[in-house]
Amino acid sequence: MADKKVRTRYAPSPTGSMHVGNLRTALYEFLIARSHGGTFILRIEDTDRERYVEGAVDLIYRTLAAAKITHDEGPDVGGDFGPYVQSERKDMYLPYAQKLIDEGKAYRCFCTKERLEQLHEDSVGGGYDRHCRDIPKEESDKMAAQGVPFVIRQKMPLEGSTTFEDEVYGTITVENSELQDQILIKTDGYPTYNFANVIDDHTMGITHVVRGSEYLSSTPKYNLLYEAFGWEKPKYIHLPLIMGKDSDGNISKLSKRHGSTSFEDLTSEGYLPEAIINYIALLGWCPKDNQEIFTMDELIKAFSIDGISKSPAIFDYDKLEWMNGEYLHKMSAEQFLELAAPYIRQAIPDGPVELNKVAAILQQRVTRLTQIPETVAFLYEQPEYDKELFVNKKSKTNLENAPGILEMVIDSLSALPSWDYDSIHDCLINLAKEKELKNGTVMWPARIAVSGKTVTPGGAIEILDILGREESLSRMKKGLKKLRA
Numbered sequence: 001m002a003d004k005k006v007r008t009r010y011a012p013s014p015t016g017s018m019h020v021g022n023l024r025t026a027l028y029e030f031l032i033a034r035s036h037g038g039t040f041i042l043r044i045e046d047t048d049r050e051r052y053v054e055g056a057v058d059l060i061y062r063t064l065a066a067a068k069i070t071h072d073e074g075p076d077v078g079g080d081f082g083p084y085v086q087s088e089r090k091d092m093y094l095p096y097a098q099k100l101i102d103e104g105k106a107y108r109c110f111c112t113k114e115r116l117e118q119l120h121e122d123s124v125g126g127g128y129d130r131h132c133r134d135i136p137k138e139e140s141d142k143m144a145a146q147g148v149p150f151v152i153r154q155k156m157p158l159e160g161s162t163t164f165e166d167e168v169y170g171t172i173t174v175e176n177s178e179l180q181d182q183i184l185i186k187t188d189g190y191p192t193y194n195f196a197n198v199i200d201d202h203t204m205g206i207t208h209v210v211r212g213s214e215y216l217s218s219t220p221k222y223n224l225l226y227e228a229f230g231w232e233k234p235k236y237i238h239l240p241l242i243m244g245k246d247s248d249g250n251i252s253k254l255s256k257r258h259g260s261t262s263f264e265d266l267t268s269e270g271y272l273p274e275a276i277i278n279y280i281a282l283l284g285w286c287p288k289d290n291q292e293i294f295t296m297d298e299l300i301k302a303f304s305i306d307g308i309s310k311s312p313a314i315f316d317y318d319k320l321e322w323m324n325g326e327y328l329h330k331m332s333a334e335q336f337l338e339l340a341a342p343y344i345r346q347a348i349p350d351g352p353v354e355l356n357k358v359a360a361i362l363q364q365r366v367t368r369l370t371q372i373p374e375t376v377a378f379l380y381e382q383p384e385y386d387k388e389l390f391v392n393k394k395s396k397t398n399l400e401n402a403p404g405i406l407e408m409v410i411d412s413l414s415a416l417p418s419w420d421y422d423s424i425h426d427c428l429i430n431l432a433k434e435k436e437l438k439n440g441t442v443m444w445p446a447r448i449a450v451s452g453k454t455v456t457p458g459g460a461i462e463i464l465d466i467l468g469r470e471e472s473l474s475r476m477k478k479g480l481k482k483l484r485a
């Protein structure tokens, strides 16, 4: 038999921000579909109205678009298996539950809330006692017709065990006696999540279900539903938990105290979507070689389910930062300029500034875009600084020689007919040569005077070029005054 066409789905609930764990699920579903030439579907699971957050659906679209995880079917792009929003499918489920009742695989449960609460209080974790499981069909039909409220429960086998193969965790077996007669349809006629996801996955032709390992224990119940209907089960791929490192070195489930945990918080901290996706791809999946930097196309080529590990993945912020730096350093100058410009403008809100020159001195020095404003703030306004900064052993500068050197620099640069990188460069190098000084001995006082900082993006020449003649000379004259005071 030919393999079925691969169809995967990402089925988020619109309950708020996009946690990196959810994004990883989406990414792996997407990669499995793409690497098999299959179809990737977006389904919005919005039936839990209590957890519904306004705007969360839009955030899902925005995040997937920014992460370049593109879906082939979904609420916004359509497809033959819609509707793709669970609340719009709400009338689809009851007939399936009714079919199970007719076949004796499910039953109406008329137990009142009070009875269930009492049961809950009395039982030692025994759960529902299957009180209504054997009500004769005629009686059940009659009560339903009389309008007695009911839920529909699945009849779980009372003996034996249920086994399934998870692609990551291997063989999982549970004793059927441990499985509750779970509710499929609530008193209001709407399905529970456990029922809806099975009906949706089957009717949408889903072949691979990827979800967090917290769903492992529910999967036998889902499989018993597939069996009750006589449907082919999907392949299951459960993903390990994402952990964070605590300050004491212990690990625990990733949470806000470890750092940002959502896509939007990470991007607002200056991480690039491509770097986040690249990093997340490796959280639980290991390529066959040691490659670490992957474009989306490379991920599609390299990804395979057997590379997914079941051991918990640790979210390492330092590693993410390193990776983000790699992306920033290796992109084209034009691309970097485009990304960096708004951050440069945060620090230099007005005035003419050659953004490309500022971007050029930053590109190899920042690992996150949000480092930019602080790094370039001195270009807009020179910070107060101490004259001790002019002292530098390596450059052989001290408070005695610095004033003289700075004065020579000011004189030579003032005489320059044109103010550009090459002219400034040649002027300062020639000055050093003429005076038999090390280049550094000339550059250091100039750099301190124009920046007021010992660590700057770019050296004296770049900064002088960016600041322009007037501002550069004015800053150097102030520096000289400071030295002579």
Ligand code: GLU
Binding pocket: 011, 012, 013, 045, 197, 210, 211
């Ligand atoms: N709506 C569920 C969630 O966001 C999806 C679980 C699943 O993948 O079936 O957790």
